[in-house]
Amino acid sequence: MEQEKLEAALSYENEAKRLAIHIALYGGLRISEIVALKWRDVDLDNGFIYVRHSFQRIRQSTRDGSKKTSLFLGKPKSEKSVRSVPMNDRLAEAVKVYYKGLGQWQQKEELFVISKETGGFYDVRTIQRFFKDVCIKAGIGHHHFHDLRHTFATNAKACGVDIQLISEILGHAQTKTTMDIYIHPSDLDKKNAIQLTNHMNKYKNTQSVLQQIEHILEKATFKAI
Structure with a gap:
């Protein structure tokens, strides 16, 4: 199973980047939301992640007339994207272990969860490249980071989680989006049916x-x- 191979490969990787993948896989967050998380957005005691911000890439003009893009911390994609996301036991444990391994200064609530040793945030593209490399090491071919969000939705549906609840956790305005784009029946579902x-x-x-x-x-x- 690809998910098992992915997680086995992750056990040897950078802790911060590894946690970013776990948050997508077990929480369904967008990559732009994950890199924007600060410790004030994580409730370790009650097991919740609060999505309040998102990084946006904005194109800017430079003095020499060329174009470049920069990341800016702003509001999430839509009103529905501002949400609370419950952590399952596996994700909650991963976050707690990661948190305890940080230096005291890195645990400040205003600092980013997925951070460099200096405390700065990771660029979205850096996490995407990391995920691509891990997929190659795991021998599961090429996948996009966003595929983890699809996997979360499909796994949740297979476990019997209500589609309305899945839609809210993903931050979708309509359940139709969740059903049409994110929910994919597995081979086992097809066989049982x-x-x-x-x-x-x-x-x-x-x-x-x-x-x-x-x-x-x-x-x-x-x-x-």
Whole structure:
């Protein structure tokens, strides 16, 4: 399974960047939201992440007339994107272990969660390149970081989490977006569903018998009257 291979490869990697992948995989956050997280946005006691900011890449003109892009910390993508995200036990434990391993000055609430040793934030592209390299090491081919968000949604649905709740955790304005783009039935889902057709003939026979019984009862009732 690709997810297992990915996590095995991650065990040897940089802790901050590794945590960024875990937050996407088990929390469903966008990469722009993950790199914008500060410790004030993480409730370790109650197991919640609060999405309040997001990095945006803005194109700017330089004095020589060339164009360059820079990251700016702003509000999330939409009103629905401002949300609380519950952490499962696995993610909560990963965040706690990472937090305890930081220096005291790095644990200040105004500092970034996914940070460099200097306390500065990682560029989105740096995390994306890191993820690409880990996928190669894991032998699972090429994947985009955003695919982790899809994996989160599909896994949550497979575990029976309500689609409305999944949509809210992902920060979608409509559940249709979640269903149409993010929820992908697994091969096991397909196999289990198609197995139901094994009982089709049995179901038809049962229905036929029930109809015959109903017909007999109707005639019996008519004679009694």
